[in-house]
Amino acid sequence: MRLAELSRRSGVSTATIKYYLREGLLPPGRQLNATTADYDEEHLRRLRLVRAMIQVGRLPVAKVREVLGHVDDESLGSSIRLGAALWALPQVPEPDEDDACIRAAHEEVAALVDRLGWENAKCLATLSPAYRSLVVTVAAFRRLGYDWGAEQLAPYAELMHRTAVLDLDNMETLPPGAERIEFAILGAILNEPVLRALHRLAQEEETTRRYGFE
Amino acid sequence: MRLAELSRRSGVSTATIKYYLREGLLPPGRQLNATTADYDEEHLRRLRLVRAMIQVGRLPVAKVREVLGHVDDESLGSSIRLGAALWALPQVPEPDEDDACIRAAHEEVAALVDRLGWENAKCLATLSPAYRSLVVTVAAFRRLGYDWGAEQLAPYAELMHRTAVLDLDNMETLPPGAERIEFAILGAILNEPVLRALHRLAQEEETTRRYGFE
DNA sequence: GTGCTTGGATAGTGCTCTTATCCAAGAAGG
DNA sequence: CCTTCTTGGATAAGAGCACTATCCAAGCAC
Numbered sequence: 001m002r003l004a005e006l007s008r009r010s011g012v013s014t015a016t017i018k019y020y021l022r023e024g025l026l027p028p029g030r031q032l033n034a035t036t037a038d039y040d041e042e043h044l045r046r047l048r049l050v051r052a053m054i055q056v057g058r059l060p061v062a063k064v065r066e067v068l069g070h071v072d073d074e075s076l077g078s079s080i081r082l083g084a085a086l087w088a089l090p091q092v093p094e095p096d097e098d099d100a101c102i103r104a105a106h107e108e109v110a111a112l113v114d115r116l117g118w119e120n121a122k123c124l125a126t127l128s129p130a131y132r133s134l135v136v137t138v139a140a141f142r143r144l145g146y147d148w149g150a151e152q153l154a155p156y157a158e159l160m161h162r163t164a165v166l167d168l169d170n171m172e173t174l175p176p177g178a179e180r181i182e183f184a185i186l187g188a189i190l191n192e193p194v195l196r197a198l199h200r201l202a203q204e205e206e207t208t209r210r211y212g213f214e
Numbered sequence: 215m216r217l218a219e220l221s222r223r224s225g226v227s228t229a230t231i232k233y234y235l236r237e238g239l240l241p242p243g244r245q246l247n248a249t250t251a252d253y254d255e256e257h258l259r260r261l262r263l264v265r266a267m268i269q270v271g272r273l274p275v276a277k278v279r280e281v282l283g284h285v286d287d288e289s290l291g292s293s294i295r296l297g298a299a300l301w302a303l304p305q306v307p308e309p310d311e312d313d314a315c316i317r318a319a320h321e322e323v324a325a326l327v328d329r330l331g332w333e334n335a336k337c338l339a340t341l342s343p344a345y346r347s348l349v350v351t352v353a354a355f356r357r358l359g360y361d362w363g364a365e366q367l368a369p370y371a372e373l374m375h376r377t378a379v380l381d382l383d384n385m386e387t388l389p390p391g392a393e394r395i396e397f398a399i400l401g402a403i404l405n406e407p408v409l410r411a412l413h414r415l416a417q418e419e420e421t422t423r424r425y426g427f428e
Numbered sequence: 429g430t431g432c433t434t435g436g437a438t439a440g441t442g443c444t445c446t447t448a449t450c451c452a453a454g455a456a457g458g
Numbered sequence: 459c460c461t462t463c464t465t466g467g468a469t470a471a472g473a474g475c476a477c478t479a480t481c482c483a484a485g486c487a488c
Binding site for chain 2: 113118128129136137140153157160161164167202209211
């Protein structure tokens, strides 16, 4: 398959594909000679993955490259690869530890993790980007005068834990190996838009159930 | 309070505040004379809300303006205002109805809504941005060879529905009125980062529980 | 051989958020 | 009163991102 066909089958312009090649998001095609390269189904698949991450997952190009780097890193164990890819996802700006709201949010989140018995989260606390995002967001609420405490967060955390269990159960239906790790990462990235959409849809549903269209 | 103090107390530069004023994200201060304006606590609060939407919620400035327009629109009933604000949130690109994956995803989502008995979602189907996002995301999975059907989506939808119930219960603890609608919108925007962070944290927890650090 | 396609390189576009600079009019403090 | 700071308003400048366009010599296909 040549570049033009790859473009036609994926719906991505040749200029953009060239851009992705340049940025290292796609591996170069098999070079037939100085001016011709051949692409296969794997390229098409990878290109669709990249597009999904960018358009649906809203990942910046640099993050996509980073995530794919972990996907392709054969030297690591699969759970490490998954973890590395997840940690490469976009983050919230560094929390400013001098801020009183940040410190208070920190304590609330620590209390939450403690209450839930999330032992792993406890030791990863300051390292995990997810943990940091949570602190920053809780702090943002707090600055506006709404206090999210461990108390209010706990039921949400419980539901999210069950969601995570579903995620991993789903993953285990696939055979272990390269496809599984790719699926896991894809899931981590594209599950979020799914969850967000379901959440909003459920909010709409529940709102009209309670209040109608008044 | 003058501009410099507003800047100091919010941590936002005066240049940026001027920009927000220009863009209509902040109402102008009370003009004391040709060269002095006075800002109050309400401005500070609004500024923090804007920052939270932009930095934590990652909303583009134009969306923030649109959402705030709905928040401030006194002429509408509160549930309409909330709905309008929610529908103004960032969307996924328009689905291309000629695409086979989009059509298949459409059917799966319709089956899901049907199975769950979400009557309201059913009639809002083609209108709701949340519905459209869901279709686009499911289609993206499908293009990569992973089929999400109503079957697999249902347990997630169930959990998200319970999340939405929590959201509305939380909202009802506040007295009705302007603050309530602002909180609801804030919640809709900032809850998502909270959920996302909790979800990732739960994934990390569950992954290490199952597979350790191998 | 004529026209189309290739990879490679480079520059430019359009958008967004933010910062900087300049201005004349006025306030604040000594 | 005089210096310094601040105001709104306007405009421009800049940085980052995802593309897009153009040009190139080399080569394949009809």
